[in-house]
Amino acid sequence: MSFAALTWSKLPNYILDAVLILLVLGFMILTHELGHYFAAKKCGIKVDQFSIGFGPEIKGWTRGETRYSLKWILAGGSVRIAGMNPDEKIAPEDLPRTYYEAPAWKRAIVILAGSFVHLCFAFILFYLFFWPLGYSTLTGKIATVEKTVKVSKTVTEPGPGYVAGLKKGDLITSVNGNKVSDWNQLTEQLTKRPGQTVVLVYDRGESKLTTKATLLDINGHGLLGVAVDVNSTYSKKSNPVAAIGQSAKLMASVTASLAAGVARLFSLTTLKQLVGMTPRNQNSPQSIVGATRLAFQAASQGASVFIFIIGEFFLLLALFNLIPLPPLDGGHLLVIIVEKVFHKEINMKTFAKVAVVVIIVLGIVALRLMMLDVFNPLKNPFTP
Numbered sequence: 001m002s003f004a005a006l007t008w009s010k011l012p013n014y015i016l017d018a019v020l021i022l023l024v025l026g027f028m029i030l031t032h033e034l035g036h037y038f039a040a041k042k043c044g045i046k047v048d049q050f051s052i053g054f055g056p057e058i059k060g061w062t063r064g065e066t067r068y069s070l071k072w073i074l075a076g077g078s079v080r081i082a083g084m085n086p087d088e089k090i091a092p093e094d095l096p097r098t099y100y101e102a103p104a105w106k107r108a109i110v111i112l113a114g115s116f117v118h119l120c121f122a123f124i125l126f127y128l129f130f131w132p133l134g135y136s137t138l139t140g141k142i143a144t145v146e147k148t149v150k151v152s153k154t155v156t157e158p159g160p161g162y163v164a165g166l167k168k169g170d171l172i173t174s175v176n177g178n179k180v181s182d183w184n185q186l187t188e189q190l191t192k193r194p195g196q197t198v199v200l201v202y203d204r205g206e207s208k209l210t211t212k213a214t215l216l217d218i219n220g221h222g223l224l225g226v227a228v229d230v231n232s233t234y235s236k237k238s239n240p241v242a243a244i245g246q247s248a249k250l251m252a253s254v255t256a257s258l259a260a261g262v263a264r265l266f267s268l269t270t271l272k273q274l275v276g277m278t279p280r281n282q283n284s285p286q287s288i289v290g291a292t293r294l295a296f297q298a299a300s301q302g303a304s305v306f307i308f309i310i311g312e313f314f315l316l317l318a319l320f321n322l323i324p325l326p327p328l329d330g331g332h333l334l335v336i337i338v339e340k341v342f343h344k345e346i347n348m349k350t351f352a353k354v355a356v357v358v359i360i361v362l363g364i365v366a367l368r369l370m371m372l373d374v375f376n377p378l379k380n381p382f383t384p
Contacts, residue, residue, distance in 0.1 A: 024295070024310065025288070026053075028317055029076030031121065032114040037079045039113035043106040046082035046097040053077060081110070086348035100348070104340045111332045118318035119251075125311035126247040126254075133304045134237030138183035141171045143229035149216055157216055159225030164200065164213035166226060173208075174201035182236065183228045190215060194222040251315070258316050261285065262323065265365075274368050282378060287369035290378065297380050326355035 030052060040047050046065055051057075053071035060069035083090060083098025090098055099107060129135055145166050146159040166172075173180060175189035176198050190198070194217035201210050215222035238246055264270055265285045272278040286294070291313065298309040322330040335346045 022292075023074070025291075025313075026074055026076045028118065028121075028314060031117050032317065032321070033077045033079045035113035035115075035117035036081065036110055039110045040079070040081050040099075043102060043109055044097060045099055045102050045106065045110060046094055047079060048082050049078075049080040051078045086352055104336050108333060108336050111329050111336070114329055115318040115321050118314045118321075122254075122311045122314040122318070123247055123251055125307050125314065126250050127243050129250075129304055129308050129311065130238040130243035130246045131240050132237065133307060134235050135304045135308070136233045136302070137236045138228050138230065139171060139232045139234055140180060140183040140186045141229040141232040142166060142168055142226045144168060144227045146225040146227075149218075149223065149225045151216060151218060160213040160215055161224045161226040164211045166200075166202065166211070166213075166224075167204070169204070169229075171203040172200055173203060175199070182234075190224050191221040194218070194220055196222065198222075254312060254315055255319065258312065258319050262316075262319055274365065274372075280372065280376060280378060282381060284378065285369060286378065287366055287373050289370050290373035293373065293377060294381075325358050326351050327359065331355070331358075 033050070037047055037050050048065075049067040049069070051069045051071055053074045054076065055071050055073040057069045057071055060067060062068070081099050082088070082094060083100050095101060099110070102110075142161070145161045145168065147162045148156045149159050150156050172186055175186065176193075178189055180186045180189055193215055195215060197212055197214045199210065199212055201208065203209075213224060215224060217223075261283070264283065269278070270285060273280050273284055295306070295309055295313075299306045321328050322333070324330040324334040326332070331351070335348075335351065339345060
C-alpha cells in the first residue's frame with residue numbers, strides 16, 4: 001500500500017483501518033502497563049496512579065491508595081509507581097513501600113512483568129495460529145529445477161535435482177523413507193544430509209516415481225537445486241496438544257530473528273540507510289507507519305497471517321523494552337543488576353538525564369523511519 005495511491009473514495013476505509021491498528025497498539029501498551037501494575041501491587045509496592053489512555057482526564061476515581069483514570073486519547077495507558085521518579089516527594093509513612101526501598105528481586109519482578117505479559121500474549125496468538133485457525137503452507141511442488149548450481153565464486157556443479165530427472169510440477173513426498181507433506185519438512189530433510197545420496201519419492205501427475213539424488217554440500221547444508229512453487233499451498237492445522245510445542249518453538253525462532261533485528265537498529269548499516277547512503281531492504285527496521293502498513297497487508301492474507309503478525313508485534317515490544325537503556329525496562333533492570341553485583345548505588349538523577357538523551361535519539365530515529373516509510377515504503381512481503 002502506497003500513501004501516494006490513496007484515493008478519496010478509499011480514504012474512510014484507510015482511516016478505519018488506522019484507528020483499528022492504533023487501538024491494537026494501544027492495547028499492547030495498556031497490557032504492558034497492567035503487567036507493571038499488578039506486579040507492583042503483588043510485591044507490596046505502592047502504585048500512585050493507573051490510567052487508561054493519555055491526555056486530559058475524562059473520568060477519575062480513587063480506590064484505596066491508587067488513583068484510576070480514563071483519558072481522552074485511548075492509545076495505551078500508564079502506571080505511576082511510588083518512588084520511581086527521583087524528584088518525587090514521598091510522604092515519610094510511604095517510604096518503606098516505594099520502589100527503591102523494595103528488595104532487588106521484587107523490583108526485578110515489577111520491571112520484567114510488562115514484557116512477560118507481552119510474551120504470554122505472543123504465545124497465545126501463536127497457539128491460535130497453529131490451532132484452531134490453522135495456516136497456509138507451501139506444498140513443496142517444484143517450480144524450477146536448476147541445471148547448474150554455483151557453489152562458489154568460480155565453481156559451478158550440475159544441479160542434483162536436474163541430474164536426478166526432476167521436473168517442474170513434481171511434488172516430492174518422501175526423502176529416504178521419511179514422509180514430507182510441505183516445503184518446510186522437505187528442506188529440513190535435505191539440509192541435514194549434505195553430500196549424501198538420498199532416495200526421493202515424488203508425484204508427477206497421477207504417477208508416483210522414485211529417483212536418487214546426490215545432494216551438494218553448501219556450507220554444511222544439503223542442496224537439491226530446486227525452487228518451490230509459491231502459488232501451491234494448502235491449509236494446515238495442528239491438534240491442541242501439538243500446538244503447544246509448535247508455539248514454543250516458533251516463539252524461540254521468532255525471538256531470535258527479532259533480537260537480531262533490534263540489534264541491527266543500532267548498526268552501521270542502519271545508520272547508512274537512515275542518512276540515505278545505502279538503499280533499504282526487507283530486513284530494514286520500520287516505524288509505526290511501516291508496522292501499520294504491514295498489519296494491513298497481513299490482514300489481506302487472512303486471519304491466521306494477521307494473528308501471526310500481531311504476535312510478532314507483541315514479541316518485538318517485549319524485546320525492545322528489555323534493551324538495557326534508560327528509560328526502557330531494560331535500563332531499570334541494568335540498574336538492579338549493577339547495584340546487586342557491584343554493590344554500587346546508581347544516581348537516579350543521572351539516570352533520568354541519560355533517559356532524556358535516549359528519548360531524543362530514539363525520537364529522531366523514529367521520525368526518520370516514519371519519513372522513509374511514507375516516501376520510500378518497503379515492498380509488500382506477501383506479494384511475489
